[in-house]
Amino acid sequence: MPTRGTGEDFLCQRDEFVARTLSIRSITLALILFPLFAALSFAQSQSTPSPIGTGGTNSASDTATAAKTGTVSGTVVDKDGAEIPNAAVVLTEGSFSVQSVSGGDGSFAFKDVPAGSFDLSISASGFATQHQSDILQPGEQKLVPPVQLVVATTIEVNVTQTRAEIAEDQIHVEETQRIFGVVPNYYVSYVPDAAPLNARQKFQLNWKFAVNPFAFGISGVIAGVEQANNSFSGYGQGTRGYAKRFGATYADFVSGTFFGNAIFPALLKQDPRYFYKGTGSKKSRFLYAVANAVICKGDNGHWQPNYSSVLGSLAAGGLSNLYYPASSRNGVGLTFENTLIGIGGSAMGAVVEEFFSKKLTPHAHDQQASQ
Numbered sequence: 001m002p003t004r005g006t007g008e009d010f011l012c013q014r015d016e017f018v019a020r021t022l023s024i025r026s027i028t029l030a031l032i033l034f035p036l037f038a039a040l041s042f043a044q045s046q047s048t049p050s051p052i053g054t055g056g057t058n059s060a061s062d063t064a065t066a067a068k069t070g071t072v073s074g075t076v077v078d079k080d081g082a083e084i085p086n087a088a089v090v091l092t093e094g095s096f097s098v099q100s101v102s103g104g105d106g107s108f109a110f111k112d113v114p115a116g117s118f119d120l121s122i123s124a125s126g127f128a129t130q131h132q133s134d135i136l137q138p139g140e141q142k143l144v145p146p147v148q149l150v151v152a153t154t155i156e157v158n159v160t161q162t163r164a165e166i167a168e169d170q171i172h173v174e175e176t177q178r179i180f181g182v183v184p185n186y187y188v189s190y191v192p193d194a195a196p197l198n199a200r201q202k203f204q205l206n207w208k209f210a211v212n213p214f215a216f217g218i219s220g221v222i223a224g225v226e227q228a229n230n231s232f233s234g235y236g237q238g239t240r241g242y243a244k245r246f247g248a249t250y251a252d253f254v255s256g257t258f259f260g261n262a263i264f265p266a267l268l269k270q271d272p273r274y275f276y277k278g279t280g281s282k283k284s285r286f287l288y289a290v291a292n293a294v295i296c297k298g299d300n301g302h303w304q305p306n307y308s309s310v311l312g313s314l315a316a317g318g319l320s321n322l323y324y325p326a327s328s329r330n331g332v333g334l335t336f337e338n339t340l341i342g343i344g345g346s347a348m349g350a351v352v353e354e355f356f357s358k359k360l361t362p363h364a365h366d367q368q369a370s371q
Helices: 006-047 054-068 163-174 199-210 213-229 238-268 282-291 307-320 332-360
Strands: 069-077 088-093 096-101 107-114 116-123 130-136 141-143 295-297 303-305
Touching (some): 069 130, 088 107, 096 107, 199 238, 282 332, 307 332
Parallel strands (some): 069 141
Antiparallel strands (some): 069 107, 088 096, 088 116, 116 130
16 A cells, blocks of 8 residues: 655644544534524424415415316327337417427327317428327326328429420520521521421421511512513513512522421431531631531431432422423523532521621520520
């Protein structure tokens, strides 16, 4: 056993002496004061009578309160009867509301609940909230039937647009595209991965393009120039000659667009639109635009030869032989020549679309913003 130094022994002996002294004094003082206090208490109880009814006030109050309230208890279980712990239980009776949590055995209890109709709201993680109502009588210890919670079911509904619906929305935007706010610029998509058009949508877009007021206006201007130059002299002059020239010009426009932008694209499953590139060097954009005169996107999203445009030009040229004057009708060689000229014109038009039209089309950016 370790030894302590002299100073430490002295302190310990002093503390022990003080403790013994205090203990002796405390016991002595208690023996002296206890009889004195006992005597005084006895004398006071004999000399001072209690007021009538004072001794029973608290008991009567507690009894009255108990007569107006009651106890509500119960158990929370699942569909298999297993207890559910930590379920949130809220009891509401008028303006009175109290909350508790079910114990490990699923039980809960509320004391001092005002008598009357009450509602229990029970909820737990992963379960649907249940409500249970009952009536509590004054002083009653109400044991509600086990509250059964069922597993919450979540129905997830994914609302997605079909490819045709997406294409329809994009067409509506394209139909607002007009160069200088006047010239229709329907056949340009500023969305590189735009949804392909179905056959109905190809005809729908072409029809709106063909009956646009600008088409009638430009046909009228061309017919006027031809009238002034006496082009297609077989039509003659005067109002009848002008009407024939106007009809032939408009027929060329309609047949060319319908064959090249609707009929053959629908049959061959090709997209008649020009897809704006807008990125890369000027050279790459120029070559891309020129190439679009002879290639196009298929409805499968892959690039392929633009059979629709070539066949459309040939078909429109052949049809024109039905309404142009005999002296002005194109032979087979001239029809192919005009087809090549049409391909060149398509290339020039694509270059204009790639470098200039977007800046001049007020709604060109809307389609990109809507994606």
